Amino acid sequence: MHPGVLHRRFLSDLSTSLFSFVLPLLPTSEELTIKEEVRTLIEKLIKTIEPSARLLSFGSSCNSFGLRNSDMDLVVLIDDPEAALDPSTFVAMIGDLLERETNFDVKPLPKARIPIIKLNLAASPGLPFGIACDIGIENRLAIENTRLLLTYATIDPARVRTLVLFLKVWAKRRRINSPYRGTLSSYGITLMVLFFLVHVKQPPVLPNLQRIAPVRPITEEEMMLEGRNVYFFDDVEMLRQEWSSINFESVGELLIDFFRYFSHDFQFNTMVLSLRAGPLTKESKGWTNDIDVGGLNEMARDRNRLCIEDPFEITYNVARTVTKDGLYTIRGEFMRATRILTQRPERAVLALAELCR
Template sequence: MCLCPQLSDQMVELFDACQQKTSDLERKEACRARLQKDIQSIYAVARLYLTGSSMNGLGCRSSDADLCLVLKGNVSISDSVLLYVEMTQLIRAKVPILKFKEKDSDLEFDLNINNTVGIRNTFLLRSYAYADLRIRPMILVVKKWARHHQINDASKGTLSSYTLVLMVLHYLQTLKEPVLPSLQRDYPDCFYPFMDIDMVPEGPKRVPPYISRNQSPLGELLLGFLKYYATDFRWDKQVISVREAKALPKDNSVTWRNKYISVEEPFERNNVARAVHEKIKFDAIKAEFAQSWRILQDKKDLNSILPVGAIINKEVYLIRGSSY
């Protein structure tokens, strides 16, 4: 257990320095609105949504913004925005992404077309992020820790940020005295998976405030998170399910069979951790959880597993490098 308040204070310090500010979100939203207006001059029924960490409350000041363009019919992703942006790059993946920079601005975006599940999980995660004051600092620190230890890059066979967020939420849901409930289970009408996409942002507004009886400090929760995945969670037998707020037994279906890490996408119910497909990468992830837990349990100092000052300085440098 965390008996030293220093660890909690360090987590808050890191969060305060790195969290996305209201002004950052307003700039991204203004760009989204301008871009939507231009696109609607070509495709009148088009809708453009800000998604991902910028909108769900879990982003940093230096984070790129994710956009989802909702259109009907076959439309070229590049033809829709080429007149408005610069430095475009099309990433041909399962969900093609157009990376671009707004003209005469430092804002960078990743845009996809019709990946509507991204809109649904953005507003689900936003509801979790603001359900308790500890959630956003906890997740930001975990993502910074994972990035520092090189286990937060799905393109290199480790954990995506989305996977890490679900892992944190799952841990907080499964404590003896939970910090979070399952919002999908308790308020199914607010997070109905087939709700009209235009209504998705409205759903969470009907969820009443959640007050947990668990008042553990941030430092204690971080230690518990590392311990849970280092010693308690059964990677070979369990599936992480935020939808059910528990670990589900791993069955022999193609979704979970022979997967090193199984994390259920809350709406599509596929495996968001499928990028971890090499044993050497899986072993490295497990080793980082175990080593960081042992060190942090002994030191009670966030600097023992994460260079707080260097990360804050890097964030400040990235922001000063733009027009902030």
């Protein structure tokens, strides 16, 4: 058979295989129900300390990129401006309360740079692995960036969700999803995929939501949160009607091209991935690693190896956790993946299994 035909067949098998790979890894409805019950229970308890407090989910439990047994990210928002509770005290109080009133394994960290409460729920029939849960205080930007990710997913769920979910699994299996060990957070990986779909692919698979003008004028006040511009076009109904991509590549093709782009084309040493603005230079952001500056320790020197700009907190490098070795490993993994997918493997299912070994 002609190699072109074989290749086309491989690509279409790859897309089908990606969908079937991801499907059984999605959370069960039972898991989602238990998580929501836990959130409601904890919110009710927290309201006994501060009636104006709300407990919201963010991260993968509600950005549509959640995998089975993923942790739960929760944040307490206090709506009453009169409630003068500082985060450390509040974390300590909530910690005591949860220890008294629940049988979760509770670990309050009131002295951490960002005070949080860590919770662990024991395994049960509906939750064979239990749940790990972090509760933070007043992190409103996280709610907004979760909404941004969710809106992107909603525009083209079949391609966007499948790609992100697969790449999250791949990154976990290949051990490059450990910010504490010098590699990437899931949030960082997701931003890389969205950057690729908005700014690298031509024609783009997704529009740049932060650059679509609002339909009605919005005030500065509506746009700003904690001094950051958090505007993005979030009218999903209108997006569905008005925006359709003229990029018809299959999810398999996009996956191969994603790996190829980050293996060969993206200039990790000099460039910043910005979902908001497209590729930027490290220099223009002042995110260079000036090794000559005296007194910089190893950590500070490593801070800008891989640069991913947060969509709203634009002075924040989401990938600051990535060390020199971490970046080396990550780039090695992109190359390995490109190799596996482009060496004309016999069957797509086998290629995916090999990829995530």
